[in-house]
Amino acid sequence: MTYPLLSVKNLTKYYKKEGSLFSPPEDEVLALDDVNFDMYEGETLSIVGESGCGKTTLAKLITRLIEPTRGFIFFQGKDLISLNPGEMRKIRRKLQIIFQDPYASLPPRMKVGEIVGEGLEIHGLFKGGKKMELVKRVLGEVGLNAGDMNRYPQEFSGGQRQRINIARALILHPRLVVADEPVSALDVSVKGQIIKLMQDLKENYRFNYIFISHDLTTVEEFSHRVIIMYLGRIVELASTRKLFEKPMHIYTRALISAVPHRKALRNKEKFILEGEVPDPRNPPSGCHFHPRCSFSQDICQKERPFLKDMGNNHLVACHLY
Amino acid sequence: MEKPLLEVKDLAVNFKREEGFFKAVEGISFKIWPREVVGLVGESGSGKTAASLSLLNLTSSRGKVGGEVFFDGVNILTLPERKLKKFRGRQIGVIFQEPMTFLNPVLTIGVQIMEPMVEHWKISWGQARERALYLLSEMGIKDSERRMKEYPHQLSGGIRQRVMISMALACSPRLLIADEPTTALDVTLQYQIIELLRRIREKTPMAILLVSHDLEVVRELCDRVMIMYGGRIVETGGIREIFKDPLHPYTRSLVEVSPSFERVAWRLPGEDAPFSYQSNIPAGCRFQHRCSRVSRECKGAEPSLKEIGGKGWIGNSFSFHRQVRCWKYQEGALEKDEKPL
Amino acid sequence: MILGKRVQKNKIFIFSLVIITGLFLMALFAPHLVSHDPLKTETENWLTPPGPDNWFGTDRLGRDIYSRVVFGSRISLSIGFISAAIMIFTGTLLGALAGYYGGIVDNLIMRLTDIIIVFPVLFLIITLISLFDSGFIHIILIIGFTGWPVVARLVRAEFMSLRExxxxxxxxxxxxxxxxxxxxxxxxxxxxPIVVAATLSVPAAILAEAGLSFLGLGIPAPVPTWGNILREAHGYFRQAWWYAAFPGAFIFVTVMAFNLLGESLKDLLDS
Structure with missing residues (x-):
């Protein structure tokens, strides 16, 4: 029996501003509410949802850039939350993150060579010439030139910067890369190139990745499983094929309907959502989705639906099932 | 025969920078007919926003606008600011991508919707209020009475965009410029706003220039589309033709990512080059570095925007040509290379 | 480089830099620039107006004011620079810790800065000086350690935003x-912003020294500092305008030059 590469249990995060001497604590803002899932070696997992669904919080929690309010994260069997700062720093080598904004995520005053090589230095792996050699190789693999080492990030376009980000993450040979909307800020014609690059590198470097996106169409081609999130909770989790063939949650169906000109859905009924995502400071009772759901019943306002297995590991959190 | 509502001739926008002039838009010409919905598509840095804002001379103080823009026969670029103000809002409405930066944070949205009506139409605040309420409810805002009294920061992104649209439509303009109206919104909201624009399009006689990076959004709403790259128009045509048979390799790269594209994809090997300053502009075709079908002539001189085939018709009065700026189509010999690679 | 071009265009920056360099050279070569001993009293020549022998006139003890002002620049500028260095170092260190770690560290450091800012510095200084004595080193330490909170707040804010x-x-x-x-x-x-703050801390320290000296809490007489000369001139303003005017003008020009330098530096770095 294989045990999961990553296992997330009851993960919950509330953001709150701590009160100080003179100001009382502010309202808690719900970011992530009791999230559970496992991820196995070799799979590409996508997490999809709109703004406020908690996907970026989840990315930062998994890489422990922020601390959870409750819950556990097991990575390669180790409980990440219980690690002390020194142990955590060591494990970061195996656990990398790629940020959405290719402009904000690179230090402005360092040369590309230094940026990409920094990880090696931090972990005391290679220095000097050997380091530069490795940097050159990785840059080549992400489609940049060795000559780019001595240039500054400002000289590169968004897509090229995202390549630098990928190189920086991969030079440490991580096991898991969390990519937080890596292509959302890029132009349409560049998106595909970056996704393809990540796919190719996955073969060579044998890493696994979690791909976070607000756009369901982007993830369809390459992910094995998809998690749909809404306002801090997982509402549906299924293999990509099943999710697109037979979406169960109304929210998932609405997301698929919002994709223009989808052949598969052209003749099926369309779900157009009314309203907007509610305020996370004051989430709706029961099912978070009920104010926007056309099938809402009494129970939806009262009780939170939990994920139910509808067979073949297709999980959905909805009182209709 | 009907006259075009907007005629743009050789429009150029230059921005003054420390490093010299940066040509955001270079010599673009097009026409928009009454009631027509035209898409202007390009990626970041293509000059599409600069081009659309310069139509009302709204570019920043560092920008210099050249060329001619005729609105209903009047060259609005030569008008003094005082007369230009009469065009803005009244004849031409604008929707911006990020409403928050264009709404005044200290005024209620009611005042902001009513103000242009009072100013342009010289009607009373009471009359303006009635129309504002009507507009808001038309935009699908339910408790419009209450919303009128709220300030921009109290509204969610979707509502803000609806308010912005009501403001643009307040004086029943004859042309609406919509600059990336859905880009900043979530997927499900994007869909709501597209539906709203579609309804407006059917109900009002105004023409719309929809500026977007997203060909799919343009496809939902437009009859005709112009594709920009590197400050130039590289292809124009009816939206169906563009999707069915994209001619320019750049258009093709945009169309290929569409889920509905059924042909074999070419692959664009190049990267989005950050070329923007004059010194970086290559001799020859601007797209050569990213083009998979580049040949020697592409590096020599820049191809001109060439008309292909006959005229196309929209409705029964507007005519347009299919145009493309690519060496492959320069000699008029329309050999189509449809063999899968 | 782009910054180089902008520097050339910014005339205020060049202007203030020239003045400051001039002041520096004056302090450095003070002994070569004067013909009189700044400490030598010639009581028969007291309060002579500016003339070919005494360019800035003489003071109540017949000392040459020009020589005293030139020598005074040594003390004033060195106090300005060393105190500013202490302010910047302490402020950056504490501001960085507060901004980066936040939470309790931040709370402690910020309360400390609040206390120093609200505390009437003058009383603190009077107390400290009556406890120790008002030597050069003490003045520098007092100015330095009461001036850092402004820098700390700035650095903290900068760190807090950069951290995220x-x-x-x-x-x-x-x-x-x-x-x-x-x-x-x-x-x-x-x-x-730290460089800008540093540039603006120097005139603050120079003014603080002048103020302390004027109140008699600064460097003890007969050592000439700009503040000391002003203090002595107090009471002679009507009879001898030159007595206060020249040291006053030097304080004014120095403080202005540093402020202009700071402001133009801010513009240069912002654009």
Missing amino acids: RDFVQAIRALGASDLRIITRHILPNALD
Whole structure:
């Protein structure tokens, strides 16, 4: 029996501003509410949802850039939350993150060579010439030139910067890369190139990745499983094929309907959502989705639906099932 | 025969920078007919926003606008600011991508919707209020009475965009410029706003220039589309033709990512080059570095925007040509290379 | 480089830099620039107006004011620079810790800065000086250690915003230690405002010294400092305008030059 590469249990995060001497604590803002899932070696997992669904919080929690309010994260069997700062720093080598904004995520005053090589230095792996050699190789693999080492990030376009980000993450040979909307800020014609690059590198470097996106169409081609999130909770989790063939949650169906000109859905009924995502400071009772759901019943306002297995590991959190 | 509502001739926008002039838009010409919905598509840095804002001379103080823009026969670029103000809002409405930066944070949205009506139409605040309420409810805002009294920061992104649209439509303009109206919104909201624009399009006689990076959004709403790259128009045509048979390799790269594209994809090997300053502009075709079908002539001189085939018709009065700026189509010999690679 | 071009265009920057360089050279070569001993009294020549022998006139003890002002620049400028250095160092260190770690560290440091800012500095200084004595070193320490809170607040704000930036988070994700993050990634990006603050701290310290000396709490007589000369001139304003005018003008020009330098530097770095 294989045990999961990553296992997330009851993960919950509330953001709150701590009160100080003179100001009382502010309202808690719900970011992530009791999230559970496992991820196995070799799979590409996508997490999809709109703004406020908690996907970026989840990315930062998994890489422990922020601390959870409750819950556990097991990575390669180790409980990440219980690690002390020194142990955590060591494990970061195996656990990398790629940020959405290719402009904000690179230090402005360092040369590309230094940026990409920094990880090696931090972990005391290679220095000097050997380091530069490795940097050159990785840059080549992400489609940049060795000559780019001595240039500054400002000289590169968004897509090229995202390549630098990928190189920086991969030079440490991580096991898991969390990519937080890596292509959302890029132009349409560049998106595909970056996704393809990540796919190719996955073969060579044998890493696994979690791909976070607000756009369901982007993830369809390459992910094995998809998690749909809404306002801090997982509402549906299924293999990509099943999710697109037979979406169960109304929210998932609405997301698929919002994709223009989808052949598969052209003749099926369309779900157009009314309203907007509610305020996370004051989430709706029961099912978070009920104010926007056309099938809402009494129970939806009262009780939170939990994920139910509808067979073949297709999980959905909805009182209709 | 009907006259075009907007005629743009050789429009150029230059921005003054420390490093010299940066040509955001270079010599673009097009026409928009009454009631027509035209898409202007390009990626970041293509000059599409600069081009659309310069139509009302709204570019920043560092920008210099050249060329001619005729609105209903009047060259609005030569008008003094005082007369230009009469065009803005009244004849031409604008929707911006990020409403928050264009709404005044200290005024209620009611005042902001009513103000242009009072100013342009010289009607009373009471009359303006009635129309504002009507507009808001038309935009699908339910408790419009209450919303009128709220300030921009109290509204969610979707509502803000609806308010912005009501403001643009307040004086029943004859042309609406919509600059990336859905880009900043979530997927499900994007869909709501597209539906709203579609309804407006059917109900009002105004023409719309929809500026977007997203060909799919343009496809939902437009009859005709112009594709920009590197400050130039590289292809124009009816939206169906563009999707069915994209001619320019750049258009093709945009169309290929569409889920509905059924042909074999070419692959664009190049990267989005950050070329923007004059010194970086290559001799020859601007797209050569990213083009998979580049040949020697592409590096020599820049191809001109060439008309292909006959005229196309929209409705029964507007005519347009299919145009493309690519060496492959320069000699008029329309050999189509449809063999899968 | 672009900055070089902008510097050339910015006339105020050049102007203030020239004045400051001039003042520096004056302090450095003071003994070569004067013909009189700034300490030598010639009581028969007291309060002579400016003339060919005594350019700035003489004081109540017949000392040459020009020589005293030129020598005074040594004390005033060195107090200005050393105190500013202490302010910047302490302020940057504490501001960085508060901004980077937040929470309790931040709370403690910020309360300390609040206390120093609200505390009437004059009383503190009077107390300290009556406890020790008002030597050069003490003045510098007192000015330095009461002036850092402004810098600390600025650095803290800068660190707080930089800490949340994606590129800093990315370095954390690589496993970098706090020391490395602070020194290699945050500090270099916070340098611009710190440089500006440093430039603006110098005139503040010079004014503080002049103020203390004027009140008789500064460097003890007969050592000439600009503040000391002003203090002595007190009471002679009507009879001898030159007595206060020249040291006053030097304080004014120095403070103005540093302020202009700071402001134009801010413009240069911002654009």
